[in-house]
Amino acid sequence: MESTIYSRFKELVKNDPDHPAVIDERSCVNYAGLDRLVDSLISRFPSFIPARVGIVMDHSVEMIGSILAVIKSGAAFVAVEPDFPPERLTTFLIENGVDFVITQEKYAGLVRDFTRLIITSEVFIDPALHPLPDRSQANRPAYIMYTSTPDGFPLGVAVGNSQVIHFAEAFRRTYNISGDDILLQFSACIMNIFIQEVFGALLNGAALAIPSASTRNNLEALVRFIDSQYVTVISGFPYLMMELDNLEALPMTVRLLISGGDVLHAASVSHLLEQVTVYNTYGPAEATVSVTCCCCTPDSVLPDGSFPIGKPMNGTDVMILDDDLREVAPGAEGEICLIGDGLADYYTGDHRGDLQPFAVISDGRRVFRTGDIGRQLPDGNYAYLRHKDSEVNILGKRVVTGEVERAMKKSDEVDDCVVVHYVDEQGAAYLVAYVVPKSRSFRLSWVKNRMAQYLPSYMIPEFFVLLKALPTDAAGAVNPKALPVVLKDGKAV
Incomplete structure (x- = not known):
């Protein structure tokens, strides 16, 4: 039977139950303890077999437990940050038809229009509770990620269990992730880098370290947290890389930085390249996380001062096509299009309408049109140039x-x-x-x-x-x- 996110996580629980899984500023839970937390949360679900569950919480051990609980129940989680504007938050949850929302007491008012499961930092773990059945399926959505249409209307991207498994394995191979690693959880839950941080760690036997919101927003405090928790891998957007580049030195344990979500300029990481390995990546929410990566070196900088987005990393092919979905000449500009097993299942929400970024090319393969303009370089790497829309x-x-x-x-x-x-x-x-x-x-x-x-x-x-x-x-x-x-x-x- 094909693996799901939970079945892969359960293998790691059995193999190394005492290995640290999630660390926040209040507590640390190992793989076995996180699994018990998952069952305890499912036992409190107000819906027996939910389809979609909202999550509006501070980033914490309990949030990660809630995410895994939703997945094990066979549902898809719909995570939204508590500081989202109230009307935006409510609209997105309503449009995605959540059965209930997992939240904390301080955010209960934000989701008063929904059935709520309110949890605290001291979730009771019933020692007599027997393991609950795993209802997750490889071909069912694991989560719905917030995005928007080219016109700016809110939209959900449904990504399946199999796509996340596919990505996590490619992530492990590309960056040599192991049980010795501790990944920083820095990104907002509405960004696909969040998926990379959480499942890149917990599906590969590594640990996840979660700073509080106040720590994330203070660079000095964040660096102290990274140092104290022995973080080895940091993912983030170029603006985070720029801030880290201004430091005198990174904590000694950091071995790898992964930038994504925007153009990475050499000037933003010039000092970092002297200390650690830095990768530049590319990938929209519709491709789970990242589909290409480039190991950044002084020799790889493009004439405009940016780094290439690299080559395919996880079995997803990249093609540069024209408006008629025909391949352009080598080196010519065109739309970056993606093909492969890591692509999302479908869109959700009231505004999906006539949106058709998925198409079928002449050889019968399904292709995702990113709306991004790029070209292939002579060495086989790809360069991102700009976006077609506003x-x-x-x-x-x-x-x-x-x-x-x-x-x-x-x-x-x-x-x-x-x-x-x-x-x-x-x-x-x-x-x-x-x-x-x-x-x-x-x-x-x-x-x-x-x-x-x-x-x-x-x-x-x-x-x-x-x-x-x-x-x-x-x-x-x-x-x-x-x-x-x-x-x-x-x-x-």
Whole structure:
């Protein structure tokens, strides 16, 4: 029978039950203890055989136990950060039809519209509880990851057990992950790097170290946590790599850094390359996590100062295709398309509509169109160039500018607007909103407060420019080249 996430985890429980599994700032649980926690949580589920379960929790031992419990029950987990704007959080959970939500008392009000399982940091482990049946199946979704349509509407990506197993094995082989490793859990649960951190550790016999939110947001505290917990592998977005690069030295135990989610510039890791191995990776949520990787060296830097995204790492093929899904000439630009076993099953939510990024090419294979433009280099590596649509990464998180514009227009203060992204001197993207106010009494604070009901803070533009009218071209469309450019030096906070 084909392995599932839980069956693979159970093998590790049997092989080395006393090995540390998850460490947070309050407690440490071994593989056997985590397995007992899983059964204890399932025994409290308000639904006997759920299909989808929301998780709104602080990152902790209990959160990881809840994730595994949902998977063992045969359901898919739908994880959302507690600091998500309330309307955004509720909408996503409703659209994905969760049977109930696992949460903590302090977040119970956020999910009052749902059946709730409220757990504490002291989950009672019943020693008399017999192991519960494993209802997970390889061909069923394990989780639904938050993403959005090209127009910026919320969307879920359903990823199956088999895809996660497939990725975890490739992750182990590529980075030599073993029981000697301790992986840092740094990323938000709505990002696919979170999947890499959690299952890259727990499906390969390694340990997962989880800092608190306050520690994650303070670089000095984070470095102390990494040092004290003997972390060996850190995954993160380029902005994290840039912060680590500014340190005098990394903790001695760190052996590997894995960057993903955005373009990695050589200037962001110049000091790190002198200390540890650094990989640059690429992969959308629809491909589970990453599908390519490049070991970064001074010799691999491209003319624009960035690193290639590398070569396929997990059996997923990469092709550069034109708009008619035909391969372009070697070295030519085209759309990065993915083929293989690691691709997601389907989309969920009310806005999946006519979205059809999955297609079938001439040889009958299913291909995912990423919407990203790239090319293959002479040495076989691939280079990411840009995205076709109005999409950008802010602090490692995907932002579609159309969604920001729609949220801004919900305010009675705004007559028209357009949001544009620029890149600062450090290579980091930032948003600028160009606004046509409805009246002279325009109040920016009112607009931003209204936007905060729908958008997380990283999606609210850093700069706002008031205009009498938006410049247009001959066809009547907004002409971004005619907008005044707002510069940022890369050091502003």
